[in-house]
Structure formats: C-alpha cells, structure tokens
Amino acid sequence: MQIKKISLYGNNGERRDVDFKASQVNVITGASKKGKSSLIDIVEYCLGSSECSVAEGHIKQTVKWYSVTLIFSDTEVFIARKSPLQGEKSSSACHMLVAGNITTPKYLELEVSTNITSVVAFLTSKLGIPEQVTEVPNEQTRSSIKIGFKHSRYYLFQGQDEVAAKRILFHRQSEPHIPQAIKDTLPYFMGAAKDDRLSEIEKLRALKRDKVRLLKRIKEIVSLKGEGLQKGHDLLAEAQAVGLYESKVIPTDTQLLDVLRNISRWVPSNIEDNFLDGDPSYELDMQYRQFSEQKKVIRSRLRAANEYAGSIDGFEGELSEQALRLKSIGLFKNISQENVCSVCERPHDEKSNADKIIEATIAQLDNKLEGVNRNKPRVTNYLQDLRAEDKNLAESLKKTRSALEVIQAQEVASKTKAQLDAQRLRVIGRISLYLESVDLGENIQPIQNSIDELEPQIEELEEKLDPETLKERLESQLSLIGEDMTRWARELGLEHSENPIRLDTTKLTVVAETPSGRTPLYRIGSGENWVGYHLVAYLALAKWFIEQNRPVGRFIFFDQPTQVYFPSDNSNTGNLNEIENDEDREAVKRMFEWIFKVVEELSPKLQVIITDHADIDEDWFQSSIADTKWRGENALIPKHWYEQSESNTPELGD
Template sequence: MKIKSLHIYSDDARRRDVEFHDGLNILTGQSSTGKSALSEIIEFCMGRSSFNIPEGVIRDKVRWYAVIYRFAGEEVLIAKPAPGPGAQSSSAVMVWRAAEVNAPAFDELIVNDNDDGVVALLSSLLGIPENTTDVPIESSRESYDANIKHTLYYLFQKQTIVANKDQLFYRQNEDHQTQTIKDTLPILLGVSGRDKFTLQSKLRTANRDLRLNAKLVTQAQDAIDNSEQRAIGLLSEARAVGISIRAESGVDVVDLLRQALEWRPQSVPDEDGERVSIIESELSDIRERRREAQRQIESAQLFARQASGFEGEIVEQRDRLASIKALPFNKATGDWQWPFAPANLALETPIAAAMLAELDNLDRELEAVTGERPALEAYLLAQQNDVARLSEQIRGKELELSSAIASNEAIAEMGSRNNAAARVVGRISLFLENLATDEELNRLLTEQRRLKAVIADLEGRLGADDSESRLVATLSNIAMHMSSYIKDLNGEFAEFPARLDLHNLTVVIDRPGRPVYMYKSGGGASHLAYHLAALLSLHRFAADYAQPLPRFLVIDQPTQVYFPSESAYKAAGGSIDQTELQDADLTAVRRLFEVLHRYATHDVPGFQLIVTEHANLRDDWFQAALVEDPWTKPPALVPDDWPDMPLA
C-alpha cells in the first residue's frame, strides 16, 4: 500500500493535485504553506473520523479531501467532505476502486460509504489476516481485531515526535494507545495470530464455567447437609401461620412440606367501612339531640328557681300590706282608724285605696305563679324522659359501632394471616425447587471433572505455542538493522547494539554494564537517529517478510535538530541558498537524506518515504526527489485565489 496522489477541492469546484512516486519524496518550502497538513489529510482519508486539519486557509477554503492509494493490481480513491461548521469529525466517505483511478471532477464526488467501510476495505487489501488481540486471561481488557488504524503508529513521524526522547511512535502518549500498540504490533509482524486467541478464549470460557460449577457443587453439598434442618424450620413456620399439614407416621419431612403447596388463602370479605361511618354519624346526631334536651331541662329548672324567688317576694309584700287590715277600729262607729290620723278616716283615703289595690294585685300574681307550677313540672318530666330515651339509644349505637369496628379488625387480621401464610408457602416452594438431590450433585461433580480435563488440554496446547519465542526472534531481526542506521546517522552510543523495547515502547542501547534508554540519552540529533533507526528497521522487516504494513512513511521536518535555532530552520524556507546561509550542520543534513535515499532505493527498493522540510540541498539526487518546486506564499498547498467556504 502506497500513496499515488493527494487532492483537495475548492468550494467553486477547482482541484489541487499533489503527485507522489516510489522512493524518496521531498516537499520543501516556507513555513505555514501546508506541508505538515499532508499527514493529517492522509490519516483523515484512512478511516479516521477526527478532523485534525490545522485551522487557517486549509479549513477555510477546502471542501473535499482525497487520497488515491496503490495496491498490487488495484487503486482506491478515498475522498471525504470537510465537516460542517462547528463539527469536529466526519465519517462520510466516497470510495472509488479500479485497476487505475484518476482524481474525479468535483461534480463526481458523492458520499457512498463511511469510515467503518474504509477501515474494512483497506485492512483487507493490505492483507491483515483474520486476527484478535492477544489479551491475558486475567486482564480486564477486551480483545479486538487489529486493522488498518493500528498501522498509523508506524506511518507518521510528525514534527513534535520525530526527535522526542519520551515518545517513539505516533499517538503513543494518548490514553490507552500504549497498550494498543503492544497488543497489535505482534499481529502486524506476523507473530501472533487467531489460533492462540481462539485457544485462550476457550480457556477463559472453560475457567469461567469451572468456577461457576464449583459454586453450584458447594451450594448443592450445603443444601443436602442442611436440607432436613431447614425443612423442619419451614414446617414449624407453616403450622404457626395456620397452614393445615397432616402429620403421618413414616412420612419424610420434605414430603410433609409438599402439602403446604396445596394451601389456598381463605376468602376475605370486604371491609364495611361505610357502615361504621353511618353509625358514627347517627351516634353523633343522637348525642346532639340529648344535649339539646339537657339544655331545655336546665332552662326550665332555672325558670322554676326564679319563679320560686318571685313567689317568696310576693308573699312577703302581701303579708306586709295585709297588716293594714289589722289596724285598730272605732268600736263606736265600727270604722278603721289609721294611727296618728284624724278620727274616722277609715280606709277611704287615697293612700289606703292605693295600698289596698296593690294588695289585690299581689294576690293575683301569687295566684298566677302558683297556677303555672304544675305545667312546669310536667314539662321538666317530659324533657327528662327524652334524655333517658336518647341515652338508651346512644348506648345501643355505641354497641353497634363497637361490633362493626371489631368485624373490620377481624377481616384485616384474616387478610394478614393469608399474607403470612402466602410468604411461608413461597419460601417452602423456593426450598423445594432448589433442593439438591444426590443425583444432581453427582451430575455436577461429573461436569466438574469434564471441565478440568478440557482446561488441562487447552493449557497443554497453549504451552506448545511458540509466539513468545517468535516475537523475540522478530525483535532481534529488527534490532540487527537498527544499530547500523544509528551509526549511519551518527547517533550517540552507535558502537553498541540497539534494540526496540516493546514493553516500554522505546529504543534501548545495550551498553555493557548498564543499558541506555532513549529517554535517558541526550541530544536531539541522537533522538532523531533512534527514531528513524527504529521505524526504518521495522518497515524493512515488514517488507522483507511480507508483513501487512503500508509501504510508506511520512516524516515531518526531521533536519530541524541540525539547525542552531528554530528561526534559523524556518528561515531556510526551501531555498538552497538560505539553507547554506543558516549555519546549519549541512553535513548532518546531507547524511540524513543520503540514508533515506539509500533506504528507498537499496535497502527496501520502492519504499515510499515522504519528507516535508525547510531545508534544500544542491545535490542532483535530492533535487530529483522533490515532489514540487519549493512551496512559497504563493504558491502553496492551497491557492490564494480559492474562495472561503460559507460559514453555514
């Protein structure tokens, strides 16, 4: 798998093409002309949905991105539209396959697939075998299939990585990616395949089944040991809640429990809450009528007391006035005589007449009061009889209310008893369902022996697997070339063997006494040498042994480590003259490109190395490797006269 060409399309249907060839491809020029975006476009068109194209003119002016990949006997166009405004990803894809594919016109671009389809297609064409990652049985990670996405770690050495002492592979510093590299690289190198995973998957399943079976065996044994004691307890509970169980001599306690399953709840009548309410209402009405009769009696009794007092006063007044009739009288004339009055006034004076009239009035009032007493006494008696009658009715209603409440409580108790019995019957049913028999225990023990035999067989077959030794041999083959590339690039400790440490994902120099890890070494030039040595050796092994890695590597700005400063490196700007004026270590720059040129023409003939740079050399072979004239402003990847895309 190599890159034939890269294409971008403007919103007004124009197209910009960048053609690549086998061997060394160099794109040089000024900064901010789009060189570093090439790797992002290539990755975007290999099935990655995240849109990582740098902000600026590329995002603002490009509507579609496309890459044509070359395989043996087939070419594949992968084109993707730019995500909509505000979107950070896109999985819409156009796929076009043919023996030879040319870039389509703008009006031919149409979505017909998605990133999942791209990943499946490219993985198949690349020849990644059916596989699943080799995850240890005790690990919590899930296994998955290695695919084209897992080759990206080895295809891009971006500006921030190419000389990074702490990070060897692309995306190695992202969450979970380190372990993914460790899981998938052995598959891509042909070391680990599906057979081992299949055996480990079966072993994992058998161990899980054995653990489950062991629990069932333990439960069955405990159930058999404790079944009689539990059955006796349940039988006692059943009788306590009123479940009728007929005790028969010689009958096993478990068989007695089965009688409980025949229990049916008693019919429970509905509570008569309305009747209680009616009685309470009637009782309240009678009590109110009795209180009214008692108030009438109290009023009548108060009236009687007041009448008695009035009668007493009348009698007293009458007695005083009656005394006038006891006045002395003249025996000679027979007339009454007032004391101290002229003789013979009698009773005909106005005063006497008034007093006698008052006396007559008092006599009449006394007669009236005395005459009303029998009627008042009769009224009081009638009211007292009503109170007695109402009190008797109250006692009757209270008895009726008490009976109604007691009836409802009995109904509630009956329902509770049914519920309690139902719970006990449920527990008995569960006990009988889970009751382990000797036959069930024997079946479980037989299954346990079978699973142990299966596990022993799988472990034996896995023990014969030689993937670990094959991985060691593969890494040794890769290490065989690493030392020579480090020496060619003048890396530190070049006199000692170097190797790829798959456990730590770094380069190790095996210096006698104490190994030197890349992250403990010094100097950007040495870090660059270690990076390129590891990647070139890895791809050389894959090419030599036809392993499924794409046959290209994109390296972004590797010679920056040979310039005195970043500004000096950028000042080179793709110009030969400026490169020679920047006080750079041109010998090291030339040595680097000579190694890359030799690699693509001799070590791995036809391997595609794509290098984006600021430096430019006069050498004919270097100039022949240039993909285009050095990019300036303009021209660059995106022409200035392309229109900006609408924001919505």
C-alpha cells in the first residue's frame, strides 16, 4: 500500500490535488506555515484516526472533504472523509471507491456511501491481517487487543514533534495507552507471532479440555469400582437404609450385581396422585378467607348497631330526666285547669304564654318518647340477628380451620414420602452409575489410548506457543534488524554507532550496546543523532516488513527531519547555503542521499514522503519534488480559497 494522491475538496466546490510517485522518495519542500505538516494529519484522518488533528487555520476553515488515493499491487482505493462539523473532533461519514484505475471524483460526485469503521475493516482485510488477538500474561489485568490496520499506522508516520524526539521513538507513543498497544502488537507485525497463532491457541485449549474430560472419566470409573466389589456392597447398604432392599440376606459377590440391577429398576409409587383434579387444601383456604371477610363485615355492623342502641338509651334517659324536672316544680298539676296560671295558680281569663310553651314542650317530649319506644324493638331484633350470624360464621370458621389442619397433616406425611423417594432416587442414581462402570470392564484402556494420542499434540503446541519461545524469536528478529541499524548508523556517522545498535521493545527506544551497558537514545546527545536514529529505526523496520511480507503499508511519512539544521525563522529558500556550519550542510546532504539510497535498494517496495524546508540544488533531489515548491503564495491551500472566506482567519499551522 502506497500513496498516489492527497486531495482536498473546498467549500467552494474546488479540488486541490497533491500527487506522489510510487516506489521512490517524494519531497514536499517549502517555507513555514504552508501546510506541510498537515499532510500527515490528513492522511491519518482518512485512514481511520479517531480525531482530525489538522491544525486550526485556513485548512479547517476551507476544506469540506479530505481524501487519499492508495495504490495496492492489484487495485487502487479512494477514501474521502468529511471534515468534522463545528465543535466536533471527527466525522464518520466516508466515500470509498475501489477499482483498477481510479479517476479522482469531482466535488459533486462525493456522497456518504460508508463509514470510517467499514473503511478500516476493509484496509485490515486488504492488507491481509487475519483475526488476531494479543496475549495478556495471567498475572496482568489489562484487556487483550484485537489487532487491525490501525495498529500498523505506528510504523508509517513520524511527525515533526516525533522525528527529533529523544524520549519517544514511535508515532503517537506519547499518548495514553499507545506504548502498551505497540508492545502488544509489534510481535505480530514483526512475524514473531505467526498469523495462525490465534487458531493454534484455540486448538491447544480444545485439546486440553478433551484431555481433562478423559482423565475425569477414568478417575470416575476407578472411584466407582473401588476395591473389588466393596463399592457395590456399600451401595447395597445405602439402599437397605432407605428401604429399597428389605431382605436380611447378604448376597454373594456373584449375586450382588443382579440384586443391584433389580433395585435400580425401582420407581416411586402413586406418582399419578400428584396430578388429581382439584386441590381441597386450596378450596378450603379460599372458603376460610371468605368466612373471615364475612365475619369482619358482621362485626363492623354489630359495632355500629350497638353504638346506635346506646345512643337511643341515652336519648330516652334524657327525655325522662326533662319530664322529671317539670314534675318536680309542680308544673304538671294545673296544666289541665283552664283559666289558671300554671306558675302563680291564680285564675285569669286567657292562657298565658308560659302555659303554651309548657304544653308544646310536653307534646314534643311525648312524641319523642313514643318514637323511641317504637324503634327499640326493631334495633333489638337487628342486634339479635347480627349476633346469630356472627356465631354461625365463627362455627363455620372453626370447622374450616379443623379441615385445613387435617389436610396439612396429610401434606406433611406426603412431603415426608416425597423426601424419602428423593433419597431413594439418589441412591439408585449412584447404583446405576456403578453398574455402568462395572460393565465397562477393561474399556478403560481405550480412554487411556485417546489420552496418549492427545499428549504429543499438546506438547508440540505448548512448545510452539510458549511465551518464552515467542520472546526468543522476537529477540532473534530484533538482532537481525539491529544489523541494518548498526550499518546505517555508521553510514550517517551517528554517535555510538561503533557499537551494535538495536531496538529495545521493552522501553520502545533505540539503544547502543556499549561495553558499559546499554545506552538509550535519550542519553545519546544532540538532535542530529536523535533524528538519525529515528530514520534508521523506521527504515530498518520497513525493510524487515518488506522482506518478511508482513501486513504493513509500504510507505513512510517523515515531517521536517532537517529541523535541527533549519530553524523555521531563518529558512527562506531552503537552500543549504542558509545553514552556516559546513558540517551541518554536509550532514543534511548525507542524510538525504542515504534515504534515497535505501529506497533505491528496496525498490519498488517502499515509498518515502518527506515534508521539509530543505531544497537541495541537485538533480537527484529536484526530480523528487512533488507538487510545486510551497513558497511565496504557493501552499497546500490556494490563496483564493481563504480569501473568499471570513477575514481575520488564523495563520495556517505548519
């Protein structure tokens, strides 16, 4: 997989293409703030990055779609991914084309035809990465990783802040969780962990499960047989204890198996009783509940009736007391005499108002007393009826409760029988298993033969999949890669290159194996060495991936490898004459010549894309320049794109 073209689609409907040549070095040279460094972010975004890392500025303001055209040995793939909406970090909307020869689509031809998850899955399959899961040691708690195309991107890019770093070596190594992901997946991409390792791990687990099952079966048979027929006599004693064997005669060894077989045929009696229609216990319980509810209603009515009867008696007593009061002051004696005052007892012509009031009061008292006397018998009869009904309900509840107690006692007995039957069935189960094992006789040998056949396969796979074997294989491969790294470091004149140079996958850095111990990259001074060892490590890995046919893209993207020589503030033309020190100018030229030489050695298997300030005035360099030189008004984004947008736009990040 190499890069044929990077295309940007502007909000204005125009398209900006940057073309690259396959299988050779491609240089994008230009001044600062022209968009060179954004090319890595654009490519990585199109290849599945979870976030669009393009710097804020003209690019984000003017671009609607980012796209990359890839070249494979048998086809081309066009991947366009929408720019994130305002306030979002990414977009999953993609447009993908696969064809033998792709004509780059126009703006209006782009549509959302797939998503980035499907794009990454396609690239994983296209590169030939099979289903593979990283292994996690038992004593560690981190989750395993399903290896895919995204894990190969660590070996394809070196950003401006990475290529000259002294404490990190790989792309995105400074981000959380990435170092462990690199450590876990590198053995696979190196080829130390074979493509079929996952399937072989599953095969080993299946073989071990089969062996455990067979060993368990042998142990079970041996345990059941016991010492001779002693196990059978023990089971007969258990059967006798639960009533399955009532004879007092102890069978001989020759009779024992027949007796046990007869016992094993026992089945519980009256099983059908459990399925009889109707449940008397349930019906009586429902009846008891109904009687209880009725009794509550009667009791409530009794309370109300008693309260009413009590109020009548109180009312009658109050009327009687009022009558006695009138009588006690002698008011009743002259009420019947006409023209006599009932108070002073003197004759007069007309009845006084007092007489009228007294007569009215007496009439009211008489009416009320008469009403009370009429209601009392009815209240008394009502109370008697309620008490009789309450008594009848109490009798019904008593009878129902007694019937329930009888049924519950029967259920306890039935439950006891069920428990006994359950015990008997358990004994019969052990007897049946014992009889099966006794019947097997010498059939234990075929099981042992199966185990004997499994053990060599298990041993072979365990040795092949042994983590220590994997570690040794990886160390051997790193030693071979180290030979190229050492040779190339010497060609570049890097410090400590007189010693063996190699990758340290534990610390994820480059080390020099010196007589006093390992010297890691961060202890090898100067930016020139840091850049040089990054280039050496990445190209050595690329060579290994190519020669071992590993599923990693066949391109590397280096951003600003000459930054330690070309301070961006002083670089105007990129000409080596801008570098004051003669040694530095020679170092820059030597570095580019070396990169060109390595790519030529690996041709046509490797493509290297370099974005840099340098512009070496020699044919071999000038012929490698892709696109125009990005100086003056020439840049990744055409000037008229952002002039049409809002004013006061931030400067484009380099």
